[in-house]
Amino acid sequence: MDSYKNNILLGDSLQVLKSLPSEIVDCSITSPPYNKQEKQKGWLVKNVIYENSVDSFPEDIYQEHQIAVLNEAYRVTKQGGSFFYNHKVRWDKGDLLHPMDWLRKTKWCIKQEIIWDRMIAANIRGWRYWQVEERIYWLYKPMGTHKIGNELESRHAKLTSIWRGSPERNNPHPAPFPLWFPVRVIASMFGMKEPLNRGLVLDPYSGSGTSLVAAKLLGHDFIGIDASQEYIEHAKSRLENYKAENERCQKELALHVVNKTFSNRKDNGENTGKHRGFFEQKPAKQYQLLEN
Numbered sequence: 642m643d644s645y646k647n648n649i650l651l652g653d654s655l656q657v658l659k660s661l662p663s664e665i666v667d668c669s670i671t672s673p674p675y676n677k678q679e680k681q682k683g684w685l686v687k688n689v690i691y692e693n694s695v696d697s698f699p700e701d702i703y704q705e706h707q708i709a710v711l712n713e714a715y716r717v718t719k720q721g722g723s724f725f726y727n728h729k730v731r732w733d734k735g736d737l738l739h740p741m742d743w744l745r746k747t748k749w750c751i752k753q754e755i756i757w758d759r760m761i762a763a764n765i766r767g768w769r770y771w772q773v774e775e776r777i778y779w780l781y782k783p784m785g786t787h788k789i790g791n792e793l794e795s796r797h798a799k800l801t802s803i804w805r806g807s808p809e810r811n812n813p814h815p816a817p818f819p820l821w822f823p824v825r826v827i828a829s830m831f832g833m834k835e836p837l838n839r840g841l842v843l844d845p846y847s848g849s850g851t852s853l854v855a856a857k858l859l860g861h862d863f864i865g866i867d868a869s870q871e872y873i874e875h876a877k878s879r880l881e882n883y884k885a886e887n888e889r890c891q892k893e894l895a896l897h898v899v900n901k902t903f904s905n906r907k908d909n910g911e912n913t914g915k916h917r918g919f920f921e922q923k924p925a926k927q928y929q930l931l932e933n
């Protein structure tokens with residue numbers, strides 16, 4: 642039995658990833674520390690402080706480290722596997738820092754940018770419109786030169802690229818995922834058809850273990866990594882009692898339903914989303930100019 646399987650490994654994620662064999666993981670889901678720079682005292686900084694790790698590096702060092710972690714995760718991922726990487730747009734003294742700044746420098750193929758509408762702002766100063774969203778990057782390790790990969794089952798494809806859901810509140814960890822997020826990812830990556838294709842899910846910054854609980858609830862193996870023994874203990878106790886979270890898991894899965902498939906609609910002559918040509922479209926409403 643591989644000792645890393647269904648285990649949470651204590652340590653720095655880059656070093657631990659280096660100790661894992663190549664091409665073992667099917668899907669990773671994570672949210673790394675965001676390099677919030679403790680010296681900048683904002684709402685988020687005061688409330689999100691991790692036990693046993695700092696979150697304040699020169700930005701170039703932080704980005705290089707993230708690239709190294711992402712590339713090591715690429716190595717341990719099977720061809721055709723995916724990584725869902727949660728991050729956000731930040732600002733450093735007015736300069737915008739975008740996750741694409743470093744994601745484009747990794748080995749991953751960037752398959753999609755998903756907007757997570759969290760419906761709550763961490764900083765409500767008036768310098769900009771309130772930032773209520775974070776980003777989720779669907780990164781893909783191609784099979785050979787085939788960068789597009791397989792289609793999602795239609796029930797998941799109906800989910801759009803904007804995911805609306807508030808952050809988790811019932812968890813003592815300072816920045817946990819809500820359970821629906823990894824459940825949605827795992828259900829759509831592995832599909833929901835029987836018999837289940839049992840896979841391996843990795844979270845290299847697993848914190849309170851939400852991705853691992855989702856993997857276990859959906860019948861998959863997992864590997865977690867975190868720098869904090871305290872968070873690992875918390876995650877382990879959640880994993881022991883994982884059935885208590887099944888109701889919330891089922892609530893998310895209930896959204897992954899389509900009553901009619903594309904073929905059903907096509908056979909009944911119903912709307913198949915065919916693009917209407919420019920001249921067939923109704924003209925846009927004309928607005929009257931205001932006169933002084």
Ligand SMILES: C[S@@+](CC[C@H](N)C(=O)[O-])C[C@H]1O[C@@H](n2cnc3c(N)ncnc32)[C@H](O)[C@@H]1O
Nearest residue numbers: 653654694816817818846847848849851867868
């Ligand atoms: C945003 S939290 C992840 C929370 C997790 N998604 C959950 O649902 O609880 C980031 C985690 O990274 C861990 N961490 C910070 N630096 C680390 C490092 N260098 N290596 C491994 N883990 C680290 C922190 O302890 C924290 O639990």
